[in-house]
Amino acid sequence: MNKNALPRRAVPAPTASREVSYRHGEPSPELKLVTDALFRHIGKPVPRKEDERLITGKGRFTDDFNLPGQVYAAMVRSPHPHAVIGRTDASAALALPGVLAVLTPEDMLADDLQPIPHNPVPSTNYDVKLRASDGSFPFVGPHYPLPLKKVRHVGEVVALVVAETPALAEEASELVDVEYDVLPHVTATAEAFQEGAPAVWDEVPDNVLVDSRFGDEEGTDAAFRRAAHVVKRRFHIDRVTAVTIEPRAALGHFDAETGRYTLYAGSGGAVRQKGEISKVLGVDRERLRVLSFDVGGNFGARNRVYVEFPLILWASRRVGRPVKFTATRSESFLTEYQGRDLITTVELAFDEAGYILAMRADNISNVGARCVSLSPLSKGSGLISGSYHIPCATLRARAIFTNTMCTQAYRSSGRPEVTFAIERMMDLAAEELGMDRVELRRRNLVPPDAMPYTNPVGQHYDSGEYEKNMDRAIELSDWDGFEARKAEARARGKLLGRGFANYVESSIGTPRERAEITVTEDGRVEVIIGTQPSGQGHETSFAQVVADMLGVPVERVQIILGDTDIVKEGGGSHSGRSMRHAGTVMAIASAELLADAKSRFADLHGINSSDIDFHDGVFSAAGVSTDIFALAQATAADKGALHAAHTNEMHTPVFPNGTAICEIEVCMHTGAPVITRYVTVDDVGRCINPLIVHGQTHGGIAQGVGQAMWELCAIDEETGQPSAGSFMDYGMPRSDNMPSFTCEIAEVHSPTNPLGIKAGGEGGTTPALAVIVSAIVDALSEFGVRDISMPVTPQRIWQAMRSAQRNQDNLDRSNR
Amino acid sequence: MTLVNLTVNGQERECDVPDGTLLVHLLRDHLGMTGTHVGCDTSQCGACTVILNGEAVKSCTILAASVGNAELQTVEGLAEGDSLHDVQTAFRTHHGLQCGFCTPGMIMAAVNMIDRHKGQLDETLVRHDLEGNLCRCTGYHNIVKAILSAAETYRARHQAAMAQG
Numbered sequence: 003m004n005k006n007a008l009p010r011r012a013v014p015a016p017t018a019s020r021e022v023s024y025r026h027g028e029p030s031p032e033l034k035l036v037t038d039a040l041f042r043h044i045g046k047p048v049p050r051k052e053d054e055r056l057i058t059g060k061g062r063f064t065d066d067f068n069l070p071g072q073v074y075a076a077m078v079r080s081p082h083p084h085a086v087i088g089r090t091d092a093s094a095a096l097a098l099p100g101v102l103a104v105l106t107p108e109d110m111l112a113d114d115l116q117p118i119p120h121n122p123v124p125s126t127n128y129d130v131k132l133r134a135s136d137g138s139f140p141f142v143g144p145h146y147p148l149p150l151k152k153v154r155h156v157g158e159v160v161a162l163v164v165a166e167t168p169a170l171a172e173e174a175s176e177l178v179d180v181e182y183d184v185l186p187h188v189t190a191t192a193e194a195f196q197e198g199a200p201a202v203w204d205e206v207p208d209n210v211l212v213d214s215r216f217g218d219e220e221g222t223d224a225a226f227r228r229a230a231h232v233v234k235r236r237f238h239i240d241r242v243t244a245v246t247i248e249p250r251a252a253l254g255h256f257d258a259e260t261g262r263y264t265l266y267a268g269s270g271g272a273v274r275q276k277g278e279i280s281k282v283l284g285v286d287r288e289r290l291r292v293l294s295f296d297v298g299g300n301f302g303a304r305n306r307v308y309v310e311f312p313l314i315l316w317a318s319r320r321v322g323r324p325v326k327f328t329a330t331r332s333e334s335f336l337t338e339y340q341g342r343d344l345i346t347t348v349e350l351a352f353d354e355a356g357y358i359l360a361m362r363a364d365n366i367s368n369v370g371a372r373c374v375s376l377s378p379l380s381k382g383s384g385l386i387s388g389s390y391h392i393p394c395a396t397l398r399a400r401a402i403f404t405n406t407m408c409t410q411a412y413r414s415s416g417r418p419e420v421t422f423a424i425e426r427m428m429d430l431a432a433e434e435l436g437m438d439r440v441e442l443r444r445r446n447l448v449p450p451d452a453m454p455y456t457n458p459v460g461q462h463y464d465s466g467e468y469e470k471n472m473d474r475a476i477e478l479s480d481w482d483g484f485e486a487r488k489a490e491a492r493a494r495g496k497l498l499g500r501g502f503a504n505y506v507e508s509s510i511g512t513p514r515e516r517a518e519i520t521v522t523e524d525g526r527v528e529v530i531i532g533t534q535p536s537g538q539g540h541e542t543s544f545a546q547v548v549a550d551m552l553g554v555p556v557e558r559v560q561i562i563l564g565d566t567d568i569v570k571e572g573g574g575s576h577s578g579r580s581m582r583h584a585g586t587v588m589a590i591a592s593a594e595l596l597a598d599a600k601s602r603f604a605d606l607h608g609i610n611s612s613d614i615d616f617h618d619g620v621f622s623a624a625g626v627s628t629d630i631f632a633l634a635q636a637t638a639a640d641k642g643a644l645h646a647a648h649t650n651e652m653h654t655p656v657f658p659n660g661t662a663i664c665e666i667e668v669c670m671h672t673g674a675p676v677i678t679r680y681v682t683v684d685d686v687g688r689c690i691n692p693l694i695v696h697g698q699t700h701g702g703i704a705q706g707v708g709q710a711m712w713e714l715c716a717i718d719e720e721t722g723q724p725s726a727g728s729f730m731d732y733g734m735p736r737s738d739n740m741p742s743f744t745c746e747i748a749e750v751h752s753p754t755n756p757l758g759i760k761a762g763g764e765g766g767t768t769p770a771l772a773v774i775v776s777a778i779v780d781a782l783s784e785f786g787v788r789d790i791s792m793p794v795t796p797q798r799i800w801q802a803m804r805s806a807q808r809n810q811d812n813l814d815r816s817n818r
Numbered sequence: 819m820t821l822v823n824l825t826v827n828g829q830e831r832e833c834d835v836p837d838g839t840l841l842v843h844l845l846r847d848h849l850g851m852t853g854t855h856v857g858c859d860t861s862q863c864g865a866c867t868v869i870l871n872g873e874a875v876k877s878c879t880i881l882a883a884s885v886g887n888a889e890l891q892t893v894e895g896l897a898e899g900d901s902l903h904d905v906q907t908a909f910r911t912h913h914g915l916q917c918g919f920c921t922p923g924m925i926m927a928a929v930n931m932i933d934r935h936k937g938q939l940d941e942t943l944v945r946h947d948l949e950g951n952l953c954r955c956t957g958y959h960n961i962v963k964a965i966l967s968a969a970e971t972y973r974a975r976h977q978a979a980m981a982q983g
Contacts, residue, residue: 053910056918057902057925059853059893066852169838247857247865247954248919298855298919299954331858537916537955697913697960704957729862729952737948737958742941766957 011357011445013391013452043546043556044757047693050542051556052296052535062295064251064268069324072253073102075314076171077327078161078178079336080153083189083405083722084200087153088181090161095174100166102321104178105313107148107160115316116282117144118307122373124380128510128655130459132376132383132399135213141205142373143403147282147309147316152185154202154371155407156724157336159309164317164325187405187722191238191345191368194402202371202403211373212401216383216459221394225360229351233431239419239771240792241343241368241715242708244412245734246536248298249329250338252311256319263290263315268297270305271534271574276566282312290315294564297536301705302411303339304536305576306374332727339375340715341412343368344382344419348427356437358446361387361395361458363423369401370408376401377577378409381416381508384461388424389468389504389659390446395458405722407715411576413705414764417507418771425503425772426789429779433788440476443504444469454753463506464752464760466659471683471748472504475661478744479681487665487678496667498678499781503769506659509761511579513653516571517591519548521599521634521644527552527559529588532572533580534564537701538763539694540580546690547585547757551592552630553619571649578658578761581690585757587650595646602637602644603628656752658760660684662703662769666777673800675711675778677741682769685748687760692747698763699745704735706770711739712793733793786810820883826851827895833882841877841885842866845892853893853922857952864951867923868892874930876950893922896929904975905929905968914964916955927951928965937972939965 055061092104122142123132134140149158160180165171186200193199194209201207226232252267263283269275272294280290297304314325329337349362363386367379383399428446432439447468448455455463484500491498518530529548533540545559552559562568573583596616603621604611606628614623619630628636634644665679682699689695712733716725726732745766751758771792778794779787785806790798822833822844833848845851845868856878857865866878869891896903905928908914915921931947932939944965945958953961 047913049910050913052918053915056915056921057893057906057909058897059851059922061853061918061921063852063855063919065856066846169836245954246917246919247863247952248855248917249857296918298857299917301954328856331860331863537918539916693913697916697956700957700959701916701955702957705954728860729858730860734952735957736952737945737962740945740958742959742962743957 013449016452016454043550044690046691048542048546048556048691049693050539051545052539052541056296063248063298064253064266065328067253067266069253069255072324072326073164073166073321074168074171075317075325075327076163076175077159077310078163078175078180080156080158080160082153082182082184083156084185084187085153085182086151086185087149087160088183091179094177094179095163098170098174098177100170101163101174103164103317105162105317105320107150110146110148113316114284115147115312116284117146119278119281120145120306120374122375124377126510126513126653128653129380130216130383130399132212132214132380132401134211140211140373140401141203142211143203143371145372145374147313155405156722157407159313162313162317164321189404189406189717189722190719191343191366191402191404194368194404195366195400202405206403209403210400211369211403212376212379212399214399215396216399217396218394219396222360222362222396225394226351229359230354231352231435232349233427233434234349235427235430236345236347237423237426238791239342239344239422241340241409242412242713243335243338243340243715244299244301244303246299246301246303249331249334250304250308251328252314253324253326254314254318255324256315258322261289264293265290265311265315266293267311268304269294269534270300270536270576271532271572272564272566273532273569273572274574275307275311278307279312279315283315292566294534297534300536300575301413302341302415302576305574306339306410331729335727335732336724337407339410340370340407341409342378342419342709343409344378346419346423348423350427350431352431352435356435356442356445358390358392361392363395364398366400366402368404368406368409370404370406372408373401374408375410377411378416378419382420384459384508385417385420385506386424386459387457388421389448389506390424391448391452392458397459406717413702414507414767415577417764417768418706421503421505421768422771425769426775429776430788439502444472461508463657464754465750466506466657466685467750468504468659471659471661471685474746474748475663475681475683478683478746479663479679491667495670497670497781499666499668499777499779501664501666501773501775501777501780503772503776504661505765505769506657507764507768508655508657509578509582510655511577511583512573513651514571514649515573515583515587516647516649517584517587518647519588519591519595519645521630523635523638525558525631527554528562529559530562530569531584531588532569533575533584535575538575538580538698539691543581543691543694544584544588547588548592551589552596553617554630578764582656582755582759582761583652585690585759586652586755587648589756590650591646591648594648595644598646599630599633599644602641603633606636652755654754656687656754656760658684658686658762658765660748660765660769662773664773664777666774666781668778668781668799673796673803675794675796675799677707680741681744682766683746683748684762684765685750685760686762686765687749687752688758689747689749689762695747695762696745699766700743702763702766703743703770704740706767707740707774708735710771710774710792710794712795714793782806822882822886824885824888824890826890827892835882837883839882841880841882844882845877851892851894855919855922857920862952863920864927865920865923867926867951869926869930874927893925896925903929904971905932908964908968908971912960912964912967914956914961920951920953924951924953924961928968931965932969932972937969937976939969941966
């Protein structure tokens with residue numbers, strides 16, 4: 003491959019005025035000491051501290067908790083996608099012995115429960131500003147725990163039943179008779195904003211709650227006028243669901259004596275749950291304690307409050323007993339917050355040499371029946387130009403209501419969608435321009451010397467060596483051996499295709515995080531932090547960070563999470579924020595703790611603090627030395643516990659990036675695809691624990707591949723009924739349909755935070771949709787297939803081969 | 819109600835349970851053994867896998883009343899004191915778990931798979947045999963690695979035992 007086929011185009015120099023918060027001012031001497039002393043444990047594949055309990059059956063998942071006297075809740079759910087709720091007759095249910103209560107929207111209003119304050123509009127300085135078409139703040143649709151007048155999607159809870167046993171609650175829920183006056187519905191993304199579509203909310207008659215335009219319209223139009231080639235396509239990145247293997251569960255208890263509520267519920271962050279659920283219940287924050295220990299997967303689906311959580315707390319107050327709810331898998335498929343569902347229309351203008359001049363994008367996000375989060379639309383909007391230098395662009399971003407379950411951020415919120423679009427466009431453009439697809443990408447990549455780089459919709463890419471990632475992935479994939487592998491596969495009746503995709507994504511997340519670090523007298527370091535792992539191994543990687551900072555063994559550091567009586571603040575875990583935010587605040591708190599320790603050591607020995615040396619957890623000067631634990635013990639009586647607490651706010655986003663390459667064999671006779679090779683290079687910034695980061699990447703890949711090949715929340719448009727309600731009808735990545743991966747971590751440290759962290763894991767998902775479809779299309783290229791929609795099931799592939807072949811035959815016949 | 823007698827991890831247990839009780843709920847709700855998990859209701863996910871009379875089975879679709887006098891092994895019974903089972907060690911060493919919810923089922927399926935095949939496993943066979951256990955976190959890569967490693971340990975132990983004869 004000739005890298006120098008054409009001279010590179012000049013890309014604007016880095017924007018000097020760009021704000022990088024960490025660069026302001028010099029770091030304190032302690033923080034400098036801390037960053038200089040790094041890294042004894044950081045960067046090492048330390049096995050996880052949390053594993054011991056999880057491999058021996060001693061995990062603490064929500065459904066593992068029970069309280070004396072507990073009773074059980076079952077939900078009565080709407081069978082209709084859109085209907086006015088009529089009379090509810092609970093007499094048959096209440097007549098069953100052991101049924102304690104049936105609670106309805108009227109009861110809820112009588113007790114004055116409030117809507118869940120989801121706060122769906124991203125609002126940091128770096129988020130694109132999404133507004134209604136008249137510029138006003140979008141109407142999001144109030145999310146009461148029980149709907150007031152209408153149901154707006156199948157599965158919406160209309161009443162709950164509380165009974166002595168789960169089986170009884172279930173049986174009674176089927177006896178609750180709810181009358182419905184069925185209304186016309188709309189579920190399809192492409193239909194909801196068309197004239198005459200039924201309105202999901204009277205307040206938004208056209209269903210379009212957000213309609214915002216960004217970019218340079220004049221410049222873009224001018225660039226399109228002088229373009230040598232224009233390529234335009236529309237893609238639908240359809241709806242999938244998170245499928246945490248642990249179905250959501252909750253155990254709620256109201257203590258009448260203290261007037262306090264307690265909720266056991268796994269989530270993406272207990273502090274957020276406490277804040278929002280206390281508002282639903284109309285009580286002071288401190289009257290609710292939320293406990294979230296081991297969480298059996300999140301991927302975004304558990305970041306927001308589920309109606310069942312406030313409902314069971316309220317029910318507990320009503321019946322005077324603890325109430326437990328455990329969702330069935332079907333309830334999870336119906337009503338777990340879902341992901342993706344974006345229609346994007348993209349136009350690229352190229353010059354003669356294949357340089358991109360401009361881009362137009364029109365993105366339509368289906369938020370479902372209520373707007374719980376605009377993160378997917380917002381995140382994606384900022385990244386429409388991907389890894390490429392596109393001088394100017396315009397974007398129209400719309401969000402629409404439909405009669406479907408709400409969507410939320412899901413595994414790399416918004417990024418796989420736009421990465422799919424730009425990377426498919428690069429493949430399609432290469433084909434139309436008659437260029438090599440790698441060379442076309444190479445020509446347009448943002449070069450390292452343009453970093454930090456401002457993209458055409460105003461996002462500031464912090465750092466990255468995109469071309470290097472690409473070259474390394476090409477090398478790892480044995481690019482040159484492909485033709486031989488293809489010929490060998492062909493001899494076995496298989497078509498081998500190769501997929502290629504670059505990506506850049508953003509990690510923003512809630513900007514505040516707090517760390518409290520205490521050196522205990524019994525020789526431990528306790529760290530209280532407000533993130534919430536669901537498999538990411540914070541108890542290990544965070545301990546590695548603090549151990550390095552304080553020069554103590556990892557085993558001595560204990561991370562405390564998930565109980566809001568202890569953890570008072572914290573942004574939870576989403577958007578790849580945890581290590582970056584927690585790492586930074588832990589570094590600062592550690593530095594403060596060391597400064598205090600140093601002055602204690604100076605006082606203890608009557609020496610000048612500037613002469614003190616600190617190494618491996620030991621302070622020494624003038625022939626005396628004390629380790630940090632002994633120092634804590636010796637000074638506790640006079641000065642209290644050796645402790646530091648710090649709250650940090652960090653807004654600047656980071657931009658993980660990389661390349662994925664895969665190969666897929668398609669059976670010529672059946673269309674069945676098999677992934678035979680999957681290679682990634684991911685720039686995660688500084689990597690704290692490669693064992694964990696690789697694991698995160700692997701899982702991320704599987705979720706992206708899952709959407710590309712099998713997963714789909716299928717809905718029958720005519721009836722509005724979801725038809726994927728169990729693992730029997732929702733295709734999943736399984737051990738026998740996934741390959742082993744070749745993953746390499748690239749570490750280009752981010753200049754935006756003291757540890758140089760970007761984020762890991764979601765980078766596995768971001769390019770996966772594009773790379774799979776790219777490989778399938780490549781495999782089928784000899785049939786004349788140019789594009790195919792996801793999921794690329796054997797049936798779709800077979801149909802694409804046959805219809806392309808039929809078209810070719812017809813063409814041949816008419817030419818004869 | 820039905821009286822069920824069975825041996826769980828070597829201990830004889832007697833439970834009086836409602837007739838419709840599933841084996842997994844006998845473990846979780848009546849014996850307080852919450853290591854075995856429920857991830858679905860269609861025998862698809864495998865989070866509830868236990869070893870019943872030497873066979874890996876999904877305990878969410880077996881009536882407790884139907885397994886009278888059975889020998890049952892669960893994840894809680896694998897380690898001997900502080901000494902972990904080889905499969906448990908391999909899952910930790912190779913980072914074969916993340917959130918840990920599918921892990922007990924995965925480990926029980928793996929233990930049984932290695933026993934059944936006497937440690938003679940390769941990647942294709944592991945991937946084929948593990949198809950009934952779903953994991954959403956790991957992409958299976960490190961689980962497969964862990965099982966192959968534990969199988970190797972099994973073979974080494976077996977050979978050592980043979981050599982000692």
